[in-house]
Structure formats: C-alpha cells, structure tokens
Amino acid sequence: MKNLIIFLSAILMANTTVSQTIEVCNSCPISTIKKAIIQAKDFDTIVIKKGTYKEHNILIDKPLVLIGDSYPVIDGELKGEVITITSDNVTVDGLFVINVGTSYTEDYAAIRVRKSKNFVIQNVVLEKLFFGIYIEKSSYGKVYHNKIIGDAVEEYNSGNGIQLWYSNHIEIEHNYVEHVRDGIYLEFSDDCIIKNNVSAENLRYGLHFMFSNNDLYQDNIFENNGAGVAVMFSKKIKMLNNTFRENWGTASYGMLLKEINDAEIIGNTFEENTIGINIEGSNRITYKHNNFKNNGWAIKVRGACYTNHFLENNFLYNSFDIAYNSKVNDNVFDRNYWSNYTGYDLDKNGIGDVPYRPVKLFSYIVNRTPETIILLRSMFIDIIDFSEKISPVFTPDNLLDNNPLIKKISW
Amino acid sequence: MVIIQNLHKKFGKNKVLKGVDLSIKGGGIFAILGPNGSGKTTLIKSVLGMVIPNKGDISVLGENINKNSDYRHKIDYLPQIANFPSNLKVKELIRMIKDLRKNTNEDERLIELFKIQPFLDKKLGTLSGGTKQKVNILLTFMFDSPLIILDEPTTGLDPISLIRLKELIQEEKAKGKTILITSHIMSFVEEVSDEIVFILEGKIYFRGSISELKTKTSQPDFEHAIASILTENHA
Amino acid sequence: MLKILKYSFFDLMRSRWSYVYFAFYLLLGIILLFLNNDLSKAVITLMNVIIVLVPLIGTIFGVMYYYNSKEFTELLLAQPLKRSSIFLGQYLGVALSLSMSLILGLGIPFVLYGLFKSDAIWDFSLLLITGTFLTLIFTALAFNIALSNENKIKGFGYAILLWLFLAIIYDGIFLMTLIMFDDYPLDKLSLVGTMLNPIDLSRTLILLKLDISALLGYTGAVFKQFFGTSFGLIVSFIMLTVWVILPVLRIVFKSKKKDF
Numbered sequence: 001m002k003n004l005i006i007f008l009s010a011i012l013m014a015n016t017t018v019s020q021t022i023e024v025c026n027s028c029p030i031s032t033i034k035k036a037i038i039q040a041k042d043f044d045t046i047v048i049k050k051g052t053y054k055e056h057n058i059l060i061d062k063p064l065v066l067i068g069d070s071y072p073v074i075d076g077e078l079k080g081e082v083i084t085i086t087s088d089n090v091t092v093d094g095l096f097v098i099n100v101g102t103s104y105t106e107d108y109a110a111i112r113v114r115k116s117k118n119f120v121i122q123n124v125v126l127e128k129l130f131f132g133i134y135i136e137k138s139s140y141g142k143v144y145h146n147k148i149i150g151d152a153v154e155e156y157n158s159g160n161g162i163q164l165w166y167s168n169h170i171e172i173e174h175n176y177v178e179h180v181r182d183g184i185y186l187e188f189s190d191d192c193i194i195k196n197n198v199s200a201e202n203l204r205y206g207l208h209f210m211f212s213n214n215d216l217y218q219d220n221i222f223e224n225n226g227a228g229v230a231v232m233f234s235k236k237i238k239m240l241n242n243t244f245r246e247n248w249g250t251a252s253y254g255m256l257l258k259e260i261n262d263a264e265i266i267g268n269t270f271e272e273n274t275i276g277i278n279i280e281g282s283n284r285i286t287y288k289h290n291n292f293k294n295n296g297w298a299i300k301v302r303g304a305c306y307t308n309h310f311l312e313n314n315f316l317y318n319s320f321d322i323a324y325n326s327k328v329n330d331n332v333f334d335r336n337y338w339s340n341y342t343g344y345d346l347d348k349n350g351i352g353d354v355p356y357r358p359v360k361l362f363s364y365i366v367n368r369t370p371e372t373i374i375l376l377r378s379m380f381i382d383i384i385d386f387s388e389k390i391s392p393v394f395t396p397d398n399l400l401d402n403n404p405l406i407k408k409i410s411w
Numbered sequence: 412m413v414i415i416q417n418l419h420k421k422f423g424k425n426k427v428l429k430g431v432d433l434s435i436k437g438g439g440i441f442a443i444l445g446p447n448g449s450g451k452t453t454l455i456k457s458v459l460g461m462v463i464p465n466k467g468d469i470s471v472l473g474e475n476i477n478k479n480s481d482y483r484h485k486i487d488y489l490p491q492i493a494n495f496p497s498n499l500k501v502k503e504l505i506r507m508i509k510d511l512r513k514n515t516n517e518d519e520r521l522i523e524l525f526k527i528q529p530f531l532d533k534k535l536g537t538l539s540g541g542t543k544q545k546v547n548i549l550l551t552f553m554f555d556s557p558l559i560i561l562d563e564p565t566t567g568l569d570p571i572s573l574i575r576l577k578e579l580i581q582e583e584k585a586k587g588k589t590i591l592i593t594s595h596i597m598s599f600v601e602e603v604s605d606e607i608v609f610i611l612e613g614k615i616y617f618r619g620s621i622s623e624l625k626t627k628t629s630q631p632d633f634e635h636a637i638a639s640i641l642t643e644n645h646a
Numbered sequence: 647m648l649k650i651l652k653y654s655f656f657d658l659m660r661s662r663w664s665y666v667y668f669a670f671y672l673l674l675g676i677i678l679l680f681l682n683n684d685l686s687k688a689v690i691t692l693m694n695v696i697i698v699l700v701p702l703i704g705t706i707f708g709v710m711y712y713y714n715s716k717e718f719t720e721l722l723l724a725q726p727l728k729r730s731s732i733f734l735g736q737y738l739g740v741a742l743s744l745s746m747s748l749i750l751g752l753g754i755p756f757v758l759y760g761l762f763k764s765d766a767i768w769d770f771s772l773l774l775i776t777g778t779f780l781t782l783i784f785t786a787l788a789f790n791i792a793l794s795n796e797n798k799i800k801g802f803g804y805a806i807l808l809w810l811f812l813a814i815i816y817d818g819i820f821l822m823t824l825i826m827f828d829d830y831p832l833d834k835l836s837l838v839g840t841m842l843n844p845i846d847l848s849r850t851l852i853l854l855k856l857d858i859s860a861l862l863g864y865t866g867a868v869f870k871q872f873f874g875t876s877f878g879l880i881v882s883f884i885m886l887t888v889w890v891i892l893p894v895l896r897i898v899f900k901s902k903k904k905d906f
Contacts, residue, residue: 378849
C-alpha cells in the first residue's frame with residue numbers, strides 16, 4: 001500500500017513537471033521565445049503573451065507546445081528564417097509571424113518543420129513572408145486553420161504559402177492562402193489530405209502537385225490564381241468537390257493535368273476559367289459529376305490521353321466544350337448534360353435521341369489561328385460547324401456523347 | 412411673284428427643261444399648258460422645290476428657293492394624283508395636315524361646300540377617285556396662301572363639284588392671289604385662266620392671253636389653236 | 647420632324663406587321679423562358695437570334711415601309727415641310743416602332759419571369775441595347791437603299807443582299823483573310839475587321855459578356871487591352887453610334903438631292 005502511494009505521488013509529480021507552463025512576455029523574467037525554449041523541458045507549454053518579439057532563427061528542438069495569447073507578433077526583421085521545428089510532437093498555435101527574410105540561395109520560411117513527426121501548426125497568421133509553412137521530410141502532421149497573406153509581385157523572388165517536400169500523411173485543412181507564388185505546393189509527398197482550404201490570387205498556382213501520389217484534395221476553393229491548379233506527374237489522386245474559379249489568361253486554367261494516371265475528379269466546379277481543365281498525357285481518369293460553367297474551353301485535350309471517362313458532368317454555357325488537337329480519340333463521353341445540345345428527346349427518356357458532338361471545327365480553327373476567336377458566335381461559323389458536325393473531317397469522328405442528357409444533372 | 416431664270420432639268424439622259432425663263436407677277440390665274448411629257452409637272456415641282464434643277468434660279472415672293480423651305484408656307488399645292496395613306500380616315504387626315512401646317516377653320520366651310528361630311532369617318536383607301544380629289548382640293552384650299560398651284564385639279568370631279576371648284580378659284584382670285592393651273596381640259600382652262608403659258612419640248616413656246624394665242628395661230632377657237640401649235644411642231 | 651415621327655409611328659402601330667414582329671418576340675421570349683426554365687441559356691439563345699434576325703427584319707421592314715408609304719411621303723412632300731424632316735421622321739418612326747416591338751416583346755416575358763431578381767439583368771439589358779442599335783443601323787441602311795432605288799424589286803434585292811453580306815459572307819471572307827495571313831500579327835486587323843461590320847460589332851459586345859474567359863486566352867496585347875478593360879466596350883459603343891450616324895447623314899443628304 002505504501003509503495004503504491006509513493007508510486008502514485010511519483011507519477012503525479014512527474015505529471016506536474018511534464019505539464020509545466022512557461023510564460024513569455026516583454027516584461028516577464030523570460031522575455032524572449034528563444035530563452036523560453038532553452039529553459040523548457042520536453043512536453044512543456046510556452047505561452048507567449050501579447051507583444052512584439054523581434055527574433056529569428058528560433059529553433060524548436062524538443063517536443064513543446066507554443067501558444068500565442070492574443071496573437072503575439074514575432075518579427076523576423078527580414079533577417080532569415082523565423083521558426084524551425086526539428087523535434088517530433090511540436091505544436092505551434094496562435095502566433096502572428098511577420099518579416100521573413102528573402103534570399104536567392106536559401107528558402108527561408110516563417111515556420112519550417114524538418115524531419116519531424118506528429119506536429120501541429122494551427123491558428124497562425126503569416127504576413128510579409130518568403131516561404132510560409134515549409135514541411136520537409138516530415139510526416140503525420142497537421143496544418144490547420146492558418147492564414148497566409150503574402151505580397152508577392154514576381155515569381156522568381158517569391159516563395160510558396162504551404163510547401164510539402166518528401167512529407168507523407170500530412171493534413172492541410174481550413175487554411176487561407178493568398179498573394180504568394182504557389183498557394184499550396186506538394187513535391188514527393190504521398191497520402192496527404194488537403195481539405196477546405198481557400199487559395200486565391202497567387203502568382204502561379206493555387207495548388208501545385210509534383211510527383212506526389214495517393215493524395216486527396218477536397219472542398220477547396222481555388223480562385224483567381226495566375227495559372228490555376230497544376231497536378232503533374234502523380235498517381236491516384238482524388239480531387240473531390242473543389243471549386244476552380246476565374247483563372248483568366250493566356251496560360252491559365254482551372255486545372256492543369258500533366259502525366260496524371262488513375263485519378264478521380266468528382267463533384268468539382270469549374271467556373272469562368274479560360275480553360276477549365278487542360279489535360280496532357282493523362283490516363284485512366286474518371287471525371288464525374290463536375291460542373292463546367294462559363295469557361296472559355298471546358299476541357300482542352302492536348303494529346304496522349306487514353307481511357308479517360310467523362311460521365312454525368314454538366315457543361316454549361318462554355319464558349320467551347322471540348323477541344324482536341326488530334327483526330328484520335330480513346331476517351332469516353334457518356335451521359336453528360338451539354339447546354340449547347342440542340343437535339344430532341346422524342347421517347348421522353350431524358351436522353352437526347354441524337355448524339356452530341358462536343359468538339360467543334362471552330363475550336364480547331366482557333367487552335368491554328370488564335371485571332372479568329374473574334375468570329376465566335378458568328379453565323380458563318382455556325383454554318384461551318386454544322387457541316388463539320390455532319391461529316392467530320394478535322395475533328396475526331398468517334399468523339400460523341402451517345403447519351404446526352406436533356407436536363408441538367410443534380411447529385 | 413414667281414421668277415424663273417434659265418431653268419434646266421434632266422432625268423438621266425432625258426432633258427426635260429431646257430432653259431425656261433418665266434416671270435409671273437402677282438394676281439390672276441395662269442394656265443401652264445403643253446403636250447404630255449413637255450415638262451409642265453417638272454416645272455411646277457421645281458417651283459415647289461420637289462425637283463432639284465440642274466441649272467437656273469427660281470425665286471418665289473422675292474426669295475431664292477435654293478436651300479430654303481420657308482417660302483413653301485406661302486404656297487398651297489394640289490398634287491396631280493391624290494395618293495393618301497389608305498388606312499387613315501378622312502377626318503384624321505385633315506387633322507394631321509392642320510397639325511403639320513397650321514390650324515384653320517376654313518375646312519368646315521369646304522367640307523360643307525363639297526359635301527364631304529358622309530365620308531369623314533371613312534378610310535381613304537375606300538374612297539372613289541372623285542371623292543379623293545375633293546379631299547385633295549379641301550386640303551389645298553384650307554390654307555390662305557398668296558400662291559396656289561393646282562396640278563390637274565378637275566380629275567374625276569362631278570359637274571357640281573366642278574362648278575364649286577371654279578367658284579372657289581374665282582373667289583381666291585378676287586382676294587388678289589396668284590393661281591397656277593395645269594390641265595388637259597381646254598374648256599376649263601379657257602373659262603378660268605387670264606393668261607396661258609405654253610411649254611413645248613422644255614421651253615416656253617408661247618405666253619399671253621387666249622385671244623393673243625388665237626390671233627397668233629389664226630384659229631377661231633382655243634382648242635384648235637392649241638392643236639395647230641402641236642401639229643405645226645410635229646410636222 | 648417630331649410630328650412626322652409621331653404620324654409614322656402611329657401609322658405603324660396600326661399596321662399588323664408591328665404586331666407580327668411584337669408577337670414573334672413575345673413568343674420567342676415565352677418559349678425560351680418558360681419551356682426551357684434556364685435564364686442563362688435563354689439569354690445566350692436570344693443573343694444568337696438577335697444579332698442575325700434584328701438586322702434582317704430591320705432592313706426588310708425599312709425597305710418595305712419606304713415603298714409602301716410612298717403615298718404618305720408624297721402627301722408630306724406636297725406640304726411645306728423640310729425634306730430632311732420628312733425622311734428622318736419616317737425613319738425614326740420605323741426604327742422606334744421596331745425597337746419598341748423588340749423591347750416590349752422580349753421584355754414582357756422576362757419581367758414576368760422575374761428578371762429583376764436575377765443577375766442576368768445586365769446581360770439582358772446589353773441584349774436590348776444591342777438590338778436597338780442594330781435596328782437603328784439597319785433601318786437607316788434600308789432607307790438608304792430605298793432612296794437610291796425607285797424600283798421596288800431591286801430595292802428588296804439589295805436589302806437582302808446587304809443582310810446576307812454583313813451577316814454571313816463578310817465573316818467568311820474575314821475568316822479566310824485571317825487564316826491566309828496567320829504568319830503576321832493579326833490582332834489589329836481582326837479588331838478593325840470587326841469594327842467595319844455592325845453585326846460583328848454587336849457580336850463583339852456580346853462576346854465581351856459571354857465569352858470573356860475564352861477571349862482572354864489569346865496572347866495579343868491589343869486584344870488584351872481591348873477585351874480585358876472597358877476600352878473594348880467603349881470603343882464598340884462609339885463605333886455603333888458612328889454606324890447609326892453615317893447612314894442617317896446619307897439619308898439627309900440623299901433626300902435633299904432627290905427629285906419627286
């Protein structure tokens with residue numbers, strides 16, 4: 001019995017030492033974050049009170065919880081990286097980090113996580129940054145509810161909002177990223193979940209995937225980015241219920257797919273983009289229940305795309321529904337709704353009795369001579385499109401939706 | 412009142428007027444005569460500004476008519492063929508013309524004179540040629556202008572209306588107005604006109620009173636006098 | 647002139663053709679809206695219809711009115727009225743009654759449908775403004791043709807040809823030119839080509855609204871300035887106004903020189 005009491009009190013004491021809290025404020029005995037980290041033991045909590053802390057190169061090398069009380073400002077004074085995490089089990093919460101240093105040789109970040117596991121970065125606000133949250137060779141972390149507002153002007157001297165490099169099993173949720181180079185960038189990162197983020201007005205891509213497999217991104221909004229969202233050289237990516245809007249410009253698209261295989265693109269909305277989806281060398285992809293609305297080109301197929309399935313999507317008021325640059329087609333279009341469809345449904349089964357041919361001759365002409373776009377919707381163009389529809393010469397003749405729906409689909 | 416100097420007009424290659432000089436002083440009735448295609452209507456339309464001359468000057472009441480349309484308010488014109496918008500009622504037409512020119516009460520007297528009341532609510536398209544001409548006359552005499560131009564005023568009129576028309580013309584003359592008339596009905600011309608102007612091949616062939624014409628052609632009556640001019644010139 | 651406009655207008659308001667035209671648009675609007683139930687699609691279809699049909703009806707109706715109202719014109723010519731006011735009055739009478747048929751014919755079904763609560767109201771207003779401009783332009787062109795041709799059949803022939811040329815043939819030649827010279831920078835040429843045809847010009851206005859996403863995919867700087875800013879809208883409206891003024895001036899000029 002006695003032994004038991006001693007044992008329990010030992011545990012209690014141990015617990016009190018574990019959950020020790022260190023306060024940092026400008027007038028406290030511990031007035032800098034660096035000092036607090038040095039003094040802290042593993043699993044301590046550091047509470048940073050409201051105030052401005054001019055510090056950079058803060059190294060978190062033990063499992064700690066850093067919590068900001070009413071958003072203390074950590075000012076890196078443009079001298080370099082601000083916070084670097086190298087230990088597992090670190091939580092950073094509620095900080096306001098500004099003035100990250102810019103360099104052409106090193107990717108300074110507001111918060112960097114290096115070779116760590118089980119980290120949490122949440123409720124952080126980053127401004128005047130180079131790179132925002134940079135996660136390298138780490139796994140099982142969470143980036144949650146952060147706000148990253150950059151002021152990037154040129155691509156070459158700006159960094160990305162949230163960057164993952166060789167990092168797996170990371171969850172990125174409810175973040176808001178704007179005015180950086182790439183909003184969210186994944187390279188060699190597998191099994192990540194990107195959910196409910198908003199990435200807008202970034203110089204290059206709202207979201208950028210490279211060599212990353214088995215990732216899921218869902219319910220995100222990508223708006224008004226320089227070139228949209230790029231998904232390249234990746235496998236088995238699920239893209240669900242995202243919104244891609246107003247990506248306007250010569251090389252702009254809602255989404256760019258390049259060398260993507262076995263992906264699922266379901267329930268997304270592509271609205272008012274110059275190109276809804278630009279596809280190159282991508283195979284075995286299922287496009288289902290997507291809305292393509294008011295885009296210049298809903299889908300532009302650049303070639304080497306095989307066995308893709310476009311099923312039950314809504315193509316609404318796009319200038320061009322589908323553009324192909326070759327005569328060969330190995331993709332399936334079935335049971336989509338095309339607002340440009342002019343056929344009829346005599347047997348009232350909800351499916352048009354005449355197949356729909358989504359590739360128009362005019363899109364072929366515009367591809368050849370871009371200036372001819374000015375003749376869009378001209379009666380002459382309607383006439384030549386019509387004759388091409390009857391006997392295809394320049395466009396793939398087997399590219400048909402044999403079951404075009406009469407009514408817009410809802411799901 | 413009307414002074415025409417060296418007036419030329421051609422339609423395409425067809426020279427219709429070849430140097431017309433004519434000066435008409437105020438007061439009296441002047442008949443403009445000539446065979447078909449001699450240029451009577453062209454001359455009248457030139458005075459009205461409806462035909463634009465190739466060459467020459469016209470002045471009406473001391474004003475040069477070139478680039479000026481105000482003088483037209485001092486002219487009442489009866490067009491040759493009364494073409495009216497067919498879906499308009501007579502009443503509406505009268506109201507419209509009054510609205511376009513100026514208001515007058517003279518129309519009531521003229522309606523009475525020519526017995527137009529029964530037709531006031533009829534559409535113009537349904538009227539006979541004679542009735543249309545009566546409406547035409549009414550529209551012309553409604554306004555009290557110093558110069559009146561009548562192009563074939565007797566077309567289609569019944570004898571009673573013809574008498575009324577003659578009376579009307581004399582009334583207007585008595586007011587000191589100048590009246591230009593073209594007509595094919597020689598008896599009518601003989602009866603009403605003070606002076607005649609004879610146009611032949613685009614020029615004024617003769618101008619003077621009927622008796623002067625008779626003497627010149629040494630023919631006993633007016634109709635023969637005209638006929639002899641025509642045969643002489645075609646021979 | 648205003649009085650003549652008034653009489654021409656009322657004359658036309660009595661004619662069954664205005665009602666046919668009005669009824670046609672009313673029917674078109676009702677069918678598109680209530681059978682289709684898709685406002686955006688209805689507006690797009692209407693735009694396609696309007697840029698082709700309004701010019702056709704404007705020219706045919708203009709020529710027809712001119713020849714059919716010869717009596718009225720003669721009556722007016724016999725009155726002390728200015729030539730220019732007679733013809734401008736008649737022209738405006740036709741153009742305004744056609745515009746009114748268009749605006750009311752399409753407007754009524756759209757208002758009934760609840761246009762004011764929808765964000766398509768700007769597209770729709772643009773549609774009506776463009777339609778009105780096209781009516782003004784093509785009625786004026788029709789009057790020009792009729793004034794220059796005493797022969798009714800010839801006049802109708804030229805009117806149809808004019809429409810055919812501007813609505814279809816012009817674009818064919820335009821397309822061929824662009825394709826043939828595609829080694830050269832073409833954006834200025836293509837914009838100039840558009841300005842020279844009122845149908846293309848109205849089409850551009852519609853493209854600015856419906857297809858801006860596609861238009862911005864093109865690289866040319868002039869294009870970008872034209873379509874990317876309000877510059878294009880302003881220039882298009884100015885050019886449309888010029889397209890109204892020029893034929894109207896010719897009506898005035900031609901009518902002063904004409905013999906009746």
